[in-house]
Amino acid sequence: xxxxxxxxVVCFFLLSILAYLLLPQSQTTGAAVDVFxxxxxxxxxxxxxxxxxRGPGYCRMMLIFDTLVWKDKTGIIPWLGSSYQVSxxxxxxxxxxxxxxxxxxxxxxxxxxxxFTFEYISKHPHPWFNRETGVIEKVEAxxxxxxxxxxxxxxxxxxxxxxxxxxxxxxxIWEKVADPLKYTDSKAVIGSGPFRLVKYDKSSALxxxxxxxxxxxxxxxxNKLIFLQPGQPLMALQKGEIDAFAPNVxxxxxxxxxxxxxxxEGSGFWIYRLxxxxxxxxxxxxEFRQAMAYALNLPxxxxxxxxxxxxPGSPGYVSPDLREWYNPExxxxxxxxxxxxxxxxxxxxxxxxxxGIREMPDGKKLSFEMIAFNQGQxxxxxxxxxxxVGIEIKIRALDKGAHDSLIANQQYEIALNGxxxxxxxxxxxxxxVANPKSKNHSNDMYKNPEYVKLANQQVKITNPAERKxxxxxxxVILAQDLPTIPLYYRKMYFxxxxxxxxxxxxxxxxxxxxxxxxxxxxxFLKR
Amino acid sequence: MSCVKEGQQEQRRKRLSKLSxxxxxxxxxxxxxxxxxxxxxxxPRLMPGDPFSYLSGIGSSSDLAATMDAKSxxxxxxxxxxxxxxxxxxxxxLSNLVQGNLGYAxxxxxxxxxxxxxxxxxxxxxxxxxxxxxxxxxxxxxVFSAWKRGTAWDTGCWAVFLSLxxxxxxxxxxxxxxxxxxxxxxxxxxxxxxxxxxxSSWLVRLKDILWHLTLPVTTLxxxxxxxxxxxxxxxxLDTLEExxxxxxxxxxxxxEQIMYKHxxxxxxxxxxxxxxxxxGMAAAGMIYVETIFGYPGMGKLMQDALAVRDFQVLQGTxxxxxxxxxxxxxxxxxxxxxLDPRVEVR
Numbered sequence: 001x002x003x004x005x006x007x008x009v010v011c012f013f014l015l016s017i018l019a020y021l022l023l024p025q026s027q028t029t030g031a032a033v034d035v036f037x038x039x040x041x042x043x044x045x046x047x048x049x050x051x052x053x054r055g056p057g058y059c060r061m062m063l064i065f066d067t068l069v070w071k072d073k074t075g076i077i078p079w080l081g082s083s084y085q086v087s088x089x090x091x092x093x094x095x096x097x098x099x100x101x102x103x104x105x106x107x108x109x110x111x112x113x114x115x116f117t118f119e120y121i122s123k124h125p126h127p128w129f130n131r132e133t134g135v136i137e138k139v140e141a142x143x144x145x146x147x148x149x150x151x152x153x154x155x156x157x158x159x160x161x162x163x164x165x166x167x168x169x170x171x172x173i174w175e176k177v178a179d180p181l182k183y184t185d186s187k188a189v190i191g192s193g194p195f196r197l198v199k200y201d202k203s204s205a206l207x208x209x210x211x212x213x214x215x216x217x218x219x220x221x222x223n224k225l226i227f228l229q230p231g232q233p234l235m236a237l238q239k240g241e242i243d244a245f246a247p248n249v250x251x252x253x254x255x256x257x258x259x260x261x262x263x264x265e266g267s268g269f270w271i272y273r274l275x276x277x278x279x280x281x282x283x284x285x286x287e288f289r290q291a292m293a294y295a296l297n298l299p300x301x302x303x304x305x306x307x308x309x310x311x312p313g314s315p316g317y318v319s320p321d322l323r324e325w326y327n328p329e330x331x332x333x334x335x336x337x338x339x340x341x342x343x344x345x346x347x348x349x350x351x352x353x354x355x356g357i358r359e360m361p362d363g364k365k366l367s368f369e370m371i372a373f374n375q376g377q378x379x380x381x382x383x384x385x386x387x388x389v390g391i392e393i394k395i396r397a398l399d400k401g402a403h404d405s406l407i408a409n410q411q412y413e414i415a416l417n418g419x420x421x422x423x424x425x426x427x428x429x430x431x432x433v434a435n436p437k438s439k440n441h442s443n444d445m446y447k448n449p450e451y452v453k454l455a456n457q458q459v460k461i462t463n464p465a466e467r468k469x470x471x472x473x474x475x476v477i478l479a480q481d482l483p484t485i486p487l488y489y490r491k492m493y494f495x496x497x498x499x500x501x502x503x504x505x506x507x508x509x510x511x512x513x514x515x516x517x518x519x520x521x522x523x524f525l526k527r
Numbered sequence: 528m529s530c531v532k533e534g535q536q537e538q539r540r541k542r543l544s545k546l547s548x549x550x551x552x553x554x555x556x557x558x559x560x561x562x563x564x565x566x567x568x569x570x571p572r573l574m575p576g577d578p579f580s581y582l583s584g585i586g587s588s589s590d591l592a593a594t595m596d597a598k599s600x601x602x603x604x605x606x607x608x609x610x611x612x613x614x615x616x617x618x619x620x621l622s623n624l625v626q627g628n629l630g631y632a633x634x635x636x637x638x639x640x641x642x643x644x645x646x647x648x649x650x651x652x653x654x655x656x657x658x659x660x661x662x663x664x665x666x667x668x669x670v671f672s673a674w675k676r677g678t679a680w681d682t683g684c685w686a687v688f689l690s691l692x693x694x695x696x697x698x699x700x701x702x703x704x705x706x707x708x709x710x711x712x713x714x715x716x717x718x719x720x721x722x723x724x725x726x727s728s729w730l731v732r733l734k735d736i737l738w739h740l741t742l743p744v745t746t747l748x749x750x751x752x753x754x755x756x757x758x759x760x761x762x763x764l765d766t767l768e769e770x771x772x773x774x775x776x777x778x779x780x781x782x783e784q785i786m787y788k789h790x791x792x793x794x795x796x797x798x799x800x801x802x803x804x805x806x807g808m809a810a811a812g813m814i815y816v817e818t819i820f821g822y823p824g825m826g827k828l829m830q831d832a833l834a835v836r837d838f839q840v841l842q843g844t845x846x847x848x849x850x851x852x853x854x855x856x857x858x859x860x861x862x863x864x865x866l867d868p869r870v871e872v873r
Contacts, residue, residue: 182631420591
C-alpha cells in the first residue's frame with residue numbers, strides 16, 4: 001500500500017517536471033509578430049445566426065462578414081456598398097457593390113447576395129436583425145452590382161441600424177440552409193470579411209482567425225488573430241501571454257501604471273438608472289421624482305460605486321458621450337439635499353413623528369422597496385442618499401433573471417436597472433414608450449403624449465439637422481419629467497501591448513446599431 | 528455428506544438473497560432516476576426569468592436599440608418550443624431522452640451531448656486525478672497521524688491540514704498561479720493545452736496537457752486532502768481502540784503490520800464511501816479551479832447555463848451528474864455486499 005502510494009505520487013510529479021522540462025519554451029515563443037492574442041469569453045460560433053446575442057459575439061462575427069456601410073472614427077463610411085444614394089423622399093436607398101469584394105471561397109459578392117440576405121432574414125427571423133427590417137418594402141438587385149432598397153416610409157436609422165448592421169450572406173451557401181439557428185457547418189463562416197475562421201473550440205472559448213489575403217478593403221495587418229480565455233487576463237497580459245484584453249476600471253488603473261502597456265478608454269453606452277412605477281403614488285408626481293434627483297449625488301455615486309469608471313447620468317437620458325445627439329440645454333439636478341427637502345415639504349411629505357422618515361398626508365411612510373440585481377455598491381449608496389432627505393429604501397437584491405422578470409411584469413416600486421442599447425442612432429429614445437408592435441412593454445409606463453408624438457416623428461426625419469431639433473426636444477421633456485433617473489454611463493477600457501497593433505480606438509457611438517467596442521475591423525487593416 | 532449439502536444450500540441461499548437485494552436496489556435506483564428526471568425538468572423552470580430574453584436580447588436588460596416585433600417573437604418562441612405548456616415540453620424532453628438525445632442548447636446553439644462531451648473529459652481528468660491524489664495522500668497522512676497520535680508529528684500534520692482547509696480554494700489557486708507561474712514561469716498561466724501544440728504528436732500533446740494540469744490538480748488536491756486526512760485519522764483512531772488491535776499488540780505483532788493489515792482495512796470503509804460519493808460529483812466540475820486557471824470544464828458550463836437560463840443544458844448536465852453519483856453509489860453498494868462481511872443481506 002505504502003509502496004503503491006509512493007509510486008503514484010512520485011510518478012505524477014515526475015511527469016509534471018518532465019513535461020515542464022520538455023516544454024518550457026513552447027508558451028513564450030508562440031507569440032510571433034504575426035500573431036495577436038486577445039482575452040475573451042465564448043460568444044458562440046461566429047456565423048450570422050449562431051453568435052450569442054451579445055455585442056462581443058456580433059463583433060467576432062463581423063470579422064468574417066461585412067455590411068453595406070461601416071463606421072470609422074468620424075462616422076459612417078462606404079463598405080461593401082462602395083457608394084450609396086438616397087432619394088429625395090428618403091424611401092429609396094441605392095448601393096453600388098464594390099467590384100473587388102469576394103467571398104472567402106473566391107466567388108464575387110453581388111447585388112443578388114444582398115437581396116437574398118434580406119429576403120432570407122425575413123423568412124427566417126433572427127433575434128437581432130429582424131427588429132427594424134419591417135420598414136423595408138422590398139430589396140431589388142439591379143444587375144450584378146447595384147441594389148436598391150424600397151422603404152415603406154422614410155426611416156432615419158436605416159443607414160446605421162440596417163445597412164450598417166446586417167451582415168451580407170452568400171446566397172450560394174445559405175439558400176440551401178433550412179434551419180439557420182442550427183447551422184454550424186464550416187461553410188457557415190464563409191464571408192467576405194478580413195478574416196477567416198480556422199478554429200473554434202467552444203469549451204476553451206478559443207477562436208483562431210486567419211487573415212484573408214485577398215480582402216477587398218486592403219491588406220490585413222494581423223496574420224493570425226486569436227481569442228482565448230485565460231482565468232487571470234491581468235496576469236496574462238503583464239506576462240506577455242496575451243497581447244490585449246478589456247479590463248475593468250480597477251484593472252485599468254493598475255495597467256495604466258505599467259509603462260510597457262497602453263490603455264484606451266471609451267464609452268460603454270451602458271446605462272444604470274432608476275425606474276419608477278409611474279402609476280403609483282408618489283412616483284406619479286413629477287415634483288417627487290425631481291426631489292429624488294436633487295437628493296442623489298451622482299459624481300459621488302460614480303466615485304464610490306464605479307471608482308470613477310463611469311460618466312454621471314444626464315437627466316435627458318442620452319449620454320454626453322453620444323456627442324452629436326446629446327443636448328446639454330436641459331433641466332439639471334445638481335446635488336442639493338435642501339432643495340429636495342423643500343420640494344418634499346411642499347408636497348406635504350413631512351417627518352411628523354421625527355423618526356427620520358417622512359410621511360404622506362395619509363400617514364403612510366415614504367418607505368419603498370427597491371429591486372436591484374447583485375452588482376456593486378450602487379443600491380447602498382442610493383439608499384443612503386435618499387435616507388438623508390427622509391425617504392426610506394429597502395433593498396431587495398435579486399439574481400438578474402428574477403430582477404428582469406419583475407421589471408417585465410412591472411412588479412416593483414423602484415428598480416435599479418442596467419442595460420446597453422443607448423449608443424448609435426437615437427432611435428433608442430423610443431424604447432421608453434410602448435411599442436404597439438412588441439409584446440414586451442418593460443418600459444411602457446411613460447405615456448407623455450408630446451414625447452410619444454416626437455418619438456414617432458424622429459424616425460421619419462432624414463435631415464440630420466431637423467432631426468436633431470426633435471431629439472433635443474425629447475431630451476428636454478425627459479429631463480423635465482424624469483420618468484427614469486439615469487445614474488451613470490459605464491466606461492470601457494482596452495489594454496494592449498504596443499508595437500503590434502497600435503491604432504485601437506472606441507468607435508464613436510459604437511459600431512453597427514451602437515455596439516460599444518474596441519474591436520472595429522478597421523484596426524486590423526492597413527489603411 | 529449432509530453437512531456438505533447444507534453448506535452448499537446455505538451458500539446458494541446467500542447468493543440468491545444477494546441477487547434479490549441487488550435487484551431491489553436496482554429498482555430503487557430506477558425510481559430515483561425518475562424523480563431526478565422530473566426535478567431536472569422542473570427546477571430550471573421554477574426559477575424566475577425568461578430564457579427567451581437571453582436568447583434574443585429582449586426585455587429590460589436588452590442591449591439593442593429597437594424592440595422585437597410580436598410576429599418574429601412568436602415564430603422564435605415556437606421554434607425553441609418555449610410556447611408549449613410545461614407538460615408538453617416534459618413529454619418532448621422524455622421522448623428525446625428515450626432516443627438518447629439530450630436536446631439542443633437554446634443559447635449555446637449546439638447539441639447538449641456535444642457540449643457535455645467537449646467538457647466532461649477535462650472535468651473528469653481534473654477532478655478524478657485530484658481526488659485520487661488527495662485520497663492517497665490524505666489516507667497515508669491520516670494513518671501516519673493516527674500512528675503517531677499525540678506526538679509533535681501528529682500535531683504538526685493536524686495543524687498543516689487544518690490550515691490548508693481554512694484557505695479558500697480560489698485564494699489557494701491564485702497564490703499557486705502567482706508564485707509557480709507568474710513569477711517563476713514553472714507552469715502555464717491558463718488553459719488545458721497550448722495552442723502552439725495543436726498540431727504536434729500525441730506524446731507532445733500529452734506532456735503539454737499534463738503540464739497544464741499540474742497547477743489545477745495541485746490546487747484541487749490541496750483543497751480536498753484535509754477531509755480525507757481527518758476522516759482517515761478519526762477512523763483509524765477509533766479502530767486502534769478495538770480489542771482485536773490490543774490483542775494483536777499483545778501477540779507481539781509489529782506496529783506496521785497492525786496498522787496496514789488490521790486497522791487500515793476496517794478504517795477505510797467510511798473513507799472509501801466519501802471518496803466514491805465525491806467522485807460521483809466529478810461530472811459537476813470544479814467551478815473555482817476552472818475559473819482561476821481558465822480550464823475548460825462542466826462547472827463553468829453549468830454556471831453559464833444557469834445565468835442565461837438554458838434549460839436544455841441545465842437538464843443535461845444535472846442528469847449526467849446525477850447518473851454518475853447514482854452509478855458510483857450502486858458500485859459502492861456492490862462493493863459493500865461482496866467485500867464487507869459485516870454487511871448482512873436480509
